[in-house]
Amino acid sequence: MQYSQLGATGTFVSRLCLGTMTFGGADNPAGNAIGRLSAAETDVIVGQAMDAGINFIDTADVYGGGGSETVLGEVLKERRKNIVLATKLSGRVGSGPNEVGQSRLHLMDAIEGSLKRLKTDHIDLYQVHNFDPLTPLENVLRSLDDAVRQGKVRYVGCSNFAAWQLTRALGISERDKLERFVSIQSFYSLAGRDVEDEVIPAAVNQNVGLLCWSPLAGGLLSGKFDRNGAADKTARRALIQFPPVDETKTLDIIDVLRSIADRHAVEPAQVALAWLLDRPMVTSVIIGIKRPEQLDANLRALNTALSDEELRELDAVSQRSVTYPRWIQTYNAKSRVPDGYPFPSASWALGQTPA
Known part of the structure; x- marks a missing residue:
């Protein structure tokens, strides 16, 4: 396994992070496309990931309606001390008007709920899942700072922030001597390179770790899709068109992925992951797993060395028009x-x- 420092924390996390959206919970509107793995199934995958050297696990209070955290808490137990455990808050977790967002009222309740479900006394990386336009960043950061001072949280991060939102938050933390975001979790993939315009330059400049979610664009780059659609009609992307991407352009990307994968005798997904892992600004790539064989395949991306020419091929087919300024x-x-x-x-x- 390869490891990277999480921002400027001195803490090292595996380059592959185990995503847990597939763990626990009930059926979602698209049926079982995302997954609702049982505790027994989750235990196998967590053990397999840790045996491979993965020490970083990411979840959220909204995954599976809290089921992901609950199942994860059941299976970690004595393994907990060897894991950098990350979770998130902000999404709606109940019908009440305050069971959503990042108000101090909800944030403090959300921490307690996550700690209880995860069966732990602290969260290593607590992240706001999105930008909350109703709660001033000063209030959010003060609440997060209090959670750190109380020993319930070790580090704080953000997800799905624009560059200006990230840098404004960092400025407030510096001004008011509050805990600063050590990481940003963003959608980054060969099929979605928007973050290269502003978010990545800001993160690199401020030494904020970059965690990449949906590196295969919801499975679109997995090798299960071609110009005829999905070979597996039950695949997540066949049922849920998320995250949104330019699918016509992505089909061109898939053609190049298949060509390069054939040269290395691997799957297209491994090439897509290897491209991300090759980028020095990427701290960790979050992989969602439903079956042990998927994890085995994704782990092989760590040993897939792409040539300079192959990297140029992938850059060329996935490159977006350069935006102003x-x-x-x-x-x-x-x-x-x-x-x-x-x-x-x-x-x-x-x-x-x-x-």
Whole structure:
């Protein structure tokens, strides 16, 4: 297993993080597409992941209506001390008007609920699941800071924030001497590279860890889909069109993935994961698992070494149009430095500075 430091915490997490949306809970509107694994099934996968060196597990209070945290708490037990355990709050967890969001009222209740379901006395990484437009960031950060000071939380992070929301939160933390976000969890995939415009440069600049959710775009890059649709009609992506992507463009990406996968005698999913793992700004890639053989396959991505030419192929087929102001800032970037000085404009635009 490979490990990366989580932001500037000094804590190391596995490059692959076990996602738990498939654990526990009842049927969802799309049936069992996401998964509702039992405690016994979850125990097998958690043990398999830990045996492979995975020490990072991510869940949320909304997954399976709390069922994911409950099942995870049942199976971790003595394993807990060897896991960097992350969960999230913000989504609606009840019908009441305050059972949602990041108000101090709900946030403190949500922490207690997660601790109880997870059968633990602390959460290693507590993340706000989305931006709350109704609760001032000052209030959210103060509540999170209190949770850290109370010993219920070790580190705090955010998910699905825009770059300006992340940097504003970091500024408030610095100004008011509050705990700062050490990580941001974002959708990042060959099929979804929006975060490269603003979020990644901000995260790299501020030494905030990047955790990637849905690296296979809801299974679209798994190898189960082609121009004729899904080979498995019960696959998650065949039932739930999430996250939204440009599927026409993604089919072109899948063609290249298949070609490269054939060269390495692996599956397209492993190539898609290997592309993400090759990117130095990525701290950890969150993989959702329904069956042990899926985890085995995803783990092989760690040993899938893509050549420079293959990385260029994937970059070319998945590249988006450069947005403003990035295009103007990189337009004459090379003229800024003497000939021969290492200043690749594409890397600079992603928040990297010249060597």
